Amino acid sequence: MAEESKNNATMVVFDGDLDKAIASFIIATGAAAMGKNVTMFFTFWGLNVLRKEENIEVKDKNFLEGMFAKLMPRGPGKLKLSKMNYGGVGSHLMKKMMKEHNVSTLPELMELAQDLDVKLVACTMTMDVMGLRKEELIDGLEYAGVASYLSEAEDANVNLFI
Amino acid sequence: MAEESKNNATMVVFDGDLDKAIASFIIATGAAAMGKNVTMFFTFWGLNVLRKEENIEVKDKNFLEGMFAKLMPRGPGKLKLSKMNYGGVGSHLMKKMMKEHNVSTLPELMELAQDLDVKLVACTMTMDVMGLRKEELIDGLEYAGVASYLSEAEDANVNLFI
Amino acid sequence: MAEESKNNATMVVFDGDLDKAIASFIIATGAAAMGKNVTMFFTFWGLNVLRKEENIEVKDKNFLEGMFAKLMPRGPGKLKLSKMNYGGVGSHLMKKMMKEHNVSTLPELMELAQDLDVKLVACTMTMDVMGLRKEELIDGLEYAGVASYLSEAEDANVNLFI
Numbered sequence: 252m253a254e255e256s257k258n259n260a261t262m263v264v265f266d267g268d269l270d271k272a273i274a275s276f277i278i279a280t281g282a283a284a285m286g287k288n289v290t291m292f293f294t295f296w297g298l299n300v301l302r303k304e305e306n307i308e309v310k311d312k313n314f315l316e317g318m319f320a321k322l323m324p325r326g327p328g329k330l331k332l333s334k335m336n337y338g339g340v341g342s343h344l345m346k347k348m349m350k351e352h353n354v355s356t357l358p359e360l361m362e363l364a365q366d367l368d369v370k371l372v373a374c375t376m377t378m379d380v381m382g383l384r385k386e387e388l389i390d391g392l393e394y395a396g397v398a399s400y401l402s403e404a405e406d407a408n409v410n411l412f413i
Numbered sequence: 414m415a416e417e418s419k420n421n422a423t424m425v426v427f428d429g430d431l432d433k434a435i436a437s438f439i440i441a442t443g444a445a446a447m448g449k450n451v452t453m454f455f456t457f458w459g460l461n462v463l464r465k466e467e468n469i470e471v472k473d474k475n476f477l478e479g480m481f482a483k484l485m486p487r488g489p490g491k492l493k494l495s496k497m498n499y500g501g502v503g504s505h506l507m508k509k510m511m512k513e514h515n516v517s518t519l520p521e522l523m524e525l526a527q528d529l530d531v532k533l534v535a536c537t538m539t540m541d542v543m544g545l546r547k548e549e550l551i552d553g554l555e556y557a558g559v560a561s562y563l564s565e566a567e568d569a570n571v572n573l574f575i
Numbered sequence: 576m577a578e579e580s581k582n583n584a585t586m587v588v589f590d591g592d593l594d595k596a597i598a599s600f601i602i603a604t605g606a607a608a609m610g611k612n613v614t615m616f617f618t619f620w621g622l623n624v625l626r627k628e629e630n631i632e633v634k635d636k637n638f639l640e641g642m643f644a645k646l647m648p649r650g651p652g653k654l655k656l657s658k659m660n661y662g663g664v665g666s667h668l669m670k671k672m673m674k675e676h677n678v679s680t681l682p683e684l685m686e687l688a689q690d691l692d693v694k695l696v697a698c699t700m701t702m703d704v705m706g707l708r709k710e711e712l713i714d715g716l717e718y719a720g721v722a723s724y725l726s727e728a729e730d731a732n733v734n735l736f737i
Binding site for chain 2: 257258260270271274277278281282285333334335344345347348349352354408409410411412413
């Protein structure tokens with residue numbers, strides 16, 4: 252029984268690059284399809300994966316928070332490749348080549364993950380630090396801190412930092 | 414018995430930088446020397462570690478695939494450092510300093526890994542997306558997708574994303 | 576009993592960026608507070624996190640070692656963000672925003688980690704390669720190689736490469 256419970260998977264999604272986000276959701280949906288409980292914990296730049304694409308006006312941001320929010324990419328459509336991005340040309344080409352080979356897009360993978368009950372958790376501490384508010388992030392998320400991640404990780408044997 | 418089998422190690426080699434490739438093969442050969450079954454799963458830029466150094470002409474590539482293949486480094490000799498690469502000076506110096514301290518080179522580590530039966534797996538989905546063909550990669554590889562990686566990861570307690 | 580011992584946590588701290596270093600120490604101190612034995616293994620650029628801030632003159636360095644030591648950041652105060660560093664402006668702003676939200680600074684997190692008996696291990700092989708000497712690193716470290724890391728990882732279920 253204790254044995255059984257060690258079969259889950261957790262991922263810390265830290266980087267928030269397009270290619271790493273795609274890799275993390277491919278692993279997450281694959282693991283969920285195999286019947287694992289999967290938790291993805293989004294922190295630091297990884298939070299940008301969860302941002303809504305539209306500009307959400309938030310009144311109570313201070314100057315720094317507003318600036319960070321402006322400079323960071325809003326959602327999957329704006330993410331950059333970790334390599335060979337070439338000002339967005341690389342990420343555009345990568346999406347084109349994925350389409351040609353019928354690989355799901357990042358928004359499709361994210362929807363699939365939610366359909367498969369992959370738990371998407373936004374790290375509240377880094378949300379605070381970066382000045383991101385819940386209304387700027389997509390629906391269906393949970394909000395928690397590192398202790399919650401660690402207690403999930405305890406029951407997992409696959410724990411990745413991406 | 415179920416216990417025993419949870420002692421393997423898997424690595425997702427994603428980045429394909431010289432320094433990260435070296436680190437991953439040092440961990441892999443170390444783990445194999447301790448008797449673990451080790452599987453390295455090369456995906457995205459990590460596939461470049463497995464490319465042959467010579468230029469392999471592949472007839473049926475489309476324009477984008479040909480361009481990606483041209484821009485991405487061919488094999489261990491062309492990989493860059495993730496930091497302080499300085500247009501190749503950094504990676505040259507790193508190799509020189511490794512040699513001075515009798516640390517194995519990346520090609521030597523890769524050969525050792527294969528001698529120790531470390532399983533080197535190329536991710537077929539990203540090969541498709543990036544237009545890399547089997548004849549462009551070194552010999553002795555296995556070819557598989559994420560489901561195969563996940564079933565190996567199930568039997569491992571060390572699972573790293575590099 | 577064998578079961579019990581699989582509850583530890585290990586981290587390979589490879590990158591040595593400010594944000595990744597903060598994330599690794601937040602996870603490490605969180606895990607230690609939950610009663611886990613935590614080992615952080617610093618290698619390659621991660622060693623820079625452990626450098627003393629002052630310039631330590633080391634007599635027997637060769638030219639390359641001296642140059643690397645000069646170019647690499649000395650300790651937590653000099654680390655860069657992995658993204659949006661903007662020549663140091665980004666890392667300065669990140670520290671400011673962390674302070675505003677009462678998040679511990681990296682030096683505070685490192686002290687806390689040592690108070691909580693998190694084992695900080697410097698990788699001797701990469702110290703050799705990069706020409707870093709024990710007297711250049713902070714006190715309270717252990718010194719070991721990859722075999723030692725792997726034997727710790729054997730008893731852990733959370734193993735991250737950061």
